[in-house]
Amino acid sequence: MPFASIRSLSEFEEEDEILFSVNSVLYIIDINQTNEGLWCIKLSWTNETDQQLNNLAERLREEIQGSTAWHRLGYFVIQLGEYSTAEEIYAIFLDHISDSNEEAKIYFQLGLIKDKLGQYVQAISFYTKSVEIFQAKKTLHHIDLAVALSSIGTVYRKIVDYSKALFYCEKALDIAENALPTDSPSLATSYNNIGNIYIDLGEYSKALSFYEKALNIFEISLPKNHPTMAKSYNSIGMVYYNLSDYLKSISFYKQAIDICEKSLPPNHPDMVQSFNNLALANINIGKYGEALLYFEKALRIHQQSLTKSHPDLGQTYNNIGLVYCKMNDFLQASVFYKRALEIYKKSLPLNHPYLAQLYENIGRMHKYVNDQETALKYFDKVVTIRRKVLPPNHPDLARSLTNIGNFYWVRKNNIFHRLGIPGPARIPLGEFFHVIQKGARINDVDLIRKYGKVVGRTIEGITGPFEHGLPVLKDEQWKNARSIVSPTFSSAKLKAMYTLMNETSDTYRDRLLEYADKKEIFNINTLTEKYTLDTISSCLFGIETNSLKNENATLIKHLKKFFTIDFTNIFLYMLVISPRLARYLAKKGYSIFPSDTINYVSNIVNHVISQRRQHLERRNDFIQMMIDHEEAVKVEEAMTEQTKAKDPQQQWGTLKKSLNDKEIFAQGLVFLAAGFETTSVLLSFFFYVMATEPIVQEKVYEEIQQELGDDEISYEKVNQLQYLDMVINETLRMYPPFIKLDRVASQDYQLGDYHMPKGSFVTVPIYPIHHDPEYWPEPENFIAERFSPAEKAKRHPMTFLPFDDGPRNCIGMRFALLEAKIAIAKALRVVEFEKCEKTEVPP
Incomplete structure (x- = not known):
């Protein structure tokens, strides 16, 4: 030397x-x-024999490349974080070249500079120019094209357009996998970019998978102190941070900082990410002093290297404000939050996640100082932003909604305590947590055992497409809809639908015969669900699903979502935490059902309604009956108007209005969800009883043979099977399809020693009532004779509630029972049910 x-x-x-x-x-x-x-x-x-130094130097020579000295100089200056100088170099170079390939590379570098400066629209413009040149030269599988596409994707990620980000990054990865060796660092970068998108979307397992692929390549192809290795460690650390494994995240962050300190200048912008990440992790383990130290290091670098309006500088101010808030220094926290907000409003779109994060922090600060109303305003802003940019099941959105839900819960008085009603301590999500943990049936039984038969609890709320359905409508709206819909399930109308039920029950019987011929073990619940779905879809909507024949897979997939609870849907939790908030969010488009499912099914139903109104088709189903009623009302209105004109002094009553398309759709969905659940559960448990109680099965079979013989199963005959009725009722007692029913007190009411104010939400637990030994001796034993006329007369009618009771009882009860009886009669005529090694039988 x-x-x-x-x-x-x-x-x-x-x-x-x-x-x-x-x-x-x-x-x-x-x-x-x-x-x-x-x-x-x-x-x-x-000296020249220092292998570690030689490896690093060789790697830098490979990376700092280009066809000219100007090109290499520009690249090197970017690496040093001197972006303005690099932009000047490339601008000069651009004026002195004629080669289009070099031009494309310069546009790419200019895009990179704008990207680093936070000027994202200009960055996309330069990157796109680069892509267009590469594509014009037909370098469709060239790595330079892949890098440019990937860079566009990373910018779209920064401006929160995740679908475009994923689109461009996946295109880049496809090129890279075909054009590069499996140990190429550029391929690893493509994996890393896609991992970044998935972590933003809250899909942490997918993110970790891509990050680990990238790290495996980097460890093979790069020196251990290369700056890119630091980025890889940071990425994996972020996954563990979001999974709340803070100690593991700190381990990765410290590895990243160690590399940065060895390989980068002390004020390099890439150091900031490592400092910020390590600081945030320290906040979560209560080490606020260390967190503040790292944030201040990040701030000093940003103030030297970034413009005063760069969003990353705003993010650092936001982070420092968070530390001061945790340290209860709210004055200092508000100073830094204000600085961050000023920067964000200048540099970011109104729906950027950085703004949502800042609003959430400000909201929490106001909550800590008991300014609840201001806190709520900021939490509402957070929900508005995150709902626009995040998928519906993203944990950040769930947290935002929980913040608002907890606010409403805290503000709500504990009515049960005031009324003297015993029950578990009121905590946000407490009751719902127990329901999820134990199951609703066991939780109800435990509550009654512990607190008696009157227990205070809080679960309510239905919104979305069901809000026009009978279970939700009140007062005159309910009376009008009920009076219109009730005739659908009269004996005459059910008899008209019987032909449609016959068709689906024949297919159900044939499928059972196929299993019997093969002596094949099968899941009765799966087959019964298909039969129920086919029957209800045909009789209600006039839609042929043919799920028993494994047709119409897309339609069936959507229909099943109406009666499948998705516990990743955060709106479900809002219904529990705060029904009032849930109703508010429903007006903004939230639902417990996926929007694509609602749109798909409503389009089909609206098409059917349109066809019926134009008299292009006619069927004996629910839709047709609603259309017939609608036309009858129009005729009656016309006749009334004519009569009024002749005798204006005569007093006229108010006609029942018809249902609009939304109301028809809502009633149909209620019947679909309720009818599917009741009948499929009833049939599944009925055949389970047949398999586990062979003597009962033999008695049912003998009655079917005696009453029906080989004759066609008619509507009248199937309703004459008395022993079958008893077995069905005992099945419904032991295995009720709905384990509870809900009511709202329309007026003040005295229930024994307890006063129920008007508006109180009352839950009746069906399962505990059906298994109460006071009314049902040996409740866990199957005894069909409990439902003989003589035994029924001994019991209070409210001890058996499989279909609810009172004016608001299940309007489709007769439909469900008829649907079940037809299937049972046709099945037991031709097959016998036996349990197998997979059948669970209680001891």
């Missing part, structure tokens, strides 16, 4: 100065402060 003594030339004659060559590289061995206050730095030579 060239060096020379310059003591005789130095301005400081007393110092023994040495001049080293500009390409000298030395190791720092130790740094100590002398007694005189000076710093003593011990250095060690490096």
Whole structure:
């Protein structure tokens, strides 16, 4: 290594100065402060045999490449974080080239500079110019095209357009996988970019999978102190941070910082991510002092390297505000939050996640100082933004809604305590947590055992497409809809639908015969669900699903979503935490059902309604009966108007209005969800009883043979099977399709010693009533004779509630029972049910 003594030339004659060559590289061995206050730095030579240094130098030579010295200089200046200087270099270079390939690469570098400066629209413009040139040169599988596409994707991620981000990054990955060796760092970068998108979407397992693929490649192809390795460790650390494994995330963040400190200048912008990440993790383990130290390091670098309006600078202010808030220094916190907000409003779109994060932090600060109303305003802003940019099951959105739900819950008084009604302690999500943990049936039984037969609890609320359905309508709206819909399930109308039920029950019987011929084990519940779905869809909507024949897969998939609870749907939790908030959110488009399912099914039903109104088809189903009623009302209205004109003094009553399309759709969905559940559960457990109680099965079979013989099963005959009725009722007692029913007190009511104010939500637990030994001796044993006329007369009618009771009882009860009886009669005529090794039988 060239060096020379310059003591005789130095301005400081007393110092023994040495001049080293500009390409000298030395190791720092130790740094100590002398007694005189000076710093003593011990250095060690490096030489050509230092393998670690040689590897790093060789890697830098490979990366700092280009066809000209200008090109290489621009790249190197970008790596140093001197973006303005790099932009000047490339602008000069762009004016002096004629080669389109070089032009494309310069546009790419200009896009990279704008990207680093937070000027994302301009970055996309430059990147796109680069892509267009590469595509015009037909370099469709060239790695330069892949890098440009990937860069566009990463910018779209920054502006929260995740669908476009994923589109461009996946296109880039497809090219990279075909054009590069499996250990290429560029391929690893493609994996890393897609991982970044998935972490933003809250899909952490997918993100970790891509990050680990990237890290595996980097570990093979890069020196261990390469700056890219630091980014990879940071990415994996973020996954564990979001999974709340803070100690593991800190381990990865510290590895990243160690690399950055060895390989980058002390004020390099890439250092900031590592400092910020490590600080956030320290906040979550309560080490606020350390967190503030790292944030302040990040702030010093950002203030030197970024413009005053760069969003990353705003993010650092936001982070520092968060630490001060955690330390209860709310004045300082508000100062930094204000600085962050000023930057974000200048540099970011109104729906950017950074703004949502800041609003959430400000809302929490106001909550800590008991300014609940202001906190709620900020939490509402957070929900508005996150609902626009995040998928519906994203954990950040769930947290935002929980913040609002908890606010409403805290504001709500504990009515049960005031009324003297015993029950579990009121905590947000407490009752719902127990329902999820134990199951609703066991939770109800436990509550009654512990607190008696009157228990205070809080679960309510239905919104979305069901809000026009009979279970939700009140007062005159309910009376009008009920009076219109009730005739659908009269004996005459059911008899008209019988032909449609016959068709689906024949197919059900044939499928059972196929299993019997093969002596094949099968899941009765799956087959019964298909039969129920086919029958209800045909009789209600006039839609042929043919699920028993494994047809119409898309339609069936959507229909099943109406009676499948998705516990990842955060709106479900809002219904429990705060029904009032749930109704508010429903007006903004939230639902417990996927929007694509609602749109898909409503389009089909609306098409059917349109066909019927135009008299292009006619069937004996629910839709047709609603259309017939609608036309009858129009005729009656016309006749009434004519009569009024002749005798204006006559008093006229109010006609029942018809249902609009939304109301028809809502009633249909109620019948679909309720009818599917009741009948499929009833049939599944009925045949389970047949398999586990062979004597009962033999008695049912004998009655079918005696009453029906080989004759066609008619509507009248199937309703004459008395023993079958008893077995069905005992099945419904032991295995009720609905384990509870709900009511709202329309007026103040005295229930024994308890006063129920008007508006109280009352839940009747059906399962505990059906298994109460006071009314049902040996409740866990199957005894069909409980439902003989003589035994029924001994019991209070409210002890058996499989279809509810009172004016609001299940309007489709007769439909469900008829549907079940036809299937049972046709099945037991031709097959016998036996249990198999997979059949669970209680001891």
